[in-house]
Amino acid sequence: MNVKLLRDGAAGDRYLETVAAVLRSDGIAAECHTLKDWQTGKGSGNPKTDLVVVDSEHVAAVAAPYAVVAVERGCAMEDALRSPDAADAAARRLAADAQCKAVARARTFWVACSEWAAAHCRRHTGRLADRIILPGVDVDAVFPSARQVKRETKVPVVMHDCGEPRRGSACIDAVATALAGAFAVKRLGGKPSEMAEALRGADLWLSLDASEQAVTHVPAALASDLVVVGTNVGALWPYCCGTRAGRADVLGGAAWLNREVGAVVFDWRHRADPALVGKIVREAWAKRGEVRGREYARRWYSMETFRRKWHEAVLLAGQRLEVTA
DSSP states (O other): OEEEEEEOOOTTOOHHHHHHHHHHHTTOEEEEEEHHHHHTTOGGGOOOOSEEEEEGGGGGGSOTTSEEEEEEOSOHHHHHHHOSOHHHHHHHHHHHHHHHHHTTOSSEEEEESSHHHHHHHHHHHOOOOSEEOOOOBOHHHHOOTTHHHHTTSSSOEEEEOOOSGGGTTTTHHHHHHHHTTTOEEEEOOSOGGGHHHHHTTOSEEEEOOSSOOOTTHHHHHHHTTOEEEEESSGGGGGGSTTSSTTEEEETTTTEEEETTTTEEEEOGGGGGOHHHHHHHHHHHHHTGGGOOOHHHHHHHSBHHHHHHHHHHHHHHHHHHTTOOO
16 A cells, blocks of 8 residues: 655644654555645655545645545644634634535545544534544653652753743743742743753643644653643543543642543633642642653553554555555
């Protein structure tokens, strides 16, 4: 089976490249190209394509005869509804329209990258995901051997990536002020390949996302055995409101400590109350012995699990869509 994975050409889109690599490791002929190169036949001459893998909002760019695996990373409609920035919300509505139109396409197999994405895709489009494949993280690469020593430092480091409105850029400074003196708040910087090294200098990970954004940050923080505190979206969505075992109320129910995943989760709308977010972070740190997510990350986010699930999904998609290799 010849599989073509098509990127929209945006810089830094490494997800489909990673999928291509894990498929090749299982002996499946997989190549990653930009949409434009594939459409014009430039991608390795485009000799034969049995199956196309592409982000859901770009499904319309693939001609009807081709079998398609549509990847649902987040939900554009939820992004639009929750974005505080008008221009960003408008752009996400356009993407949401494309996702909704893609639902009607024949010969399409849908893969969601989180239960959150699958749930909201169903809510807004009526389409069920055929498979949910959580993003893969190199668990061993991101785990620092001196983590327990670092956790006992006098000024623990809170790492975040609030670089845009939907990610909490408007409220992170106020949260940092609420934590001043007891915690050092730093933004994750550098290239994606440098994330593991950056996490080694942190003690807590704070996510203020209003909707699912960088899908690997929370899993990487869990794998790094940080104390994870985040909003009830994306990777953390199933682990609040009693939807998973091990829930315990924090601060009278303002947040939930989930011992299964190893994280403290709170409603994303609490971003409007930086003082409360600060209290949640302090309480999570006080309960840090109960907030341990490394084993959960190893079970569900390891590259081995990612590889196996994508291998199974491609073979099943080929079978359902009657791809003859």
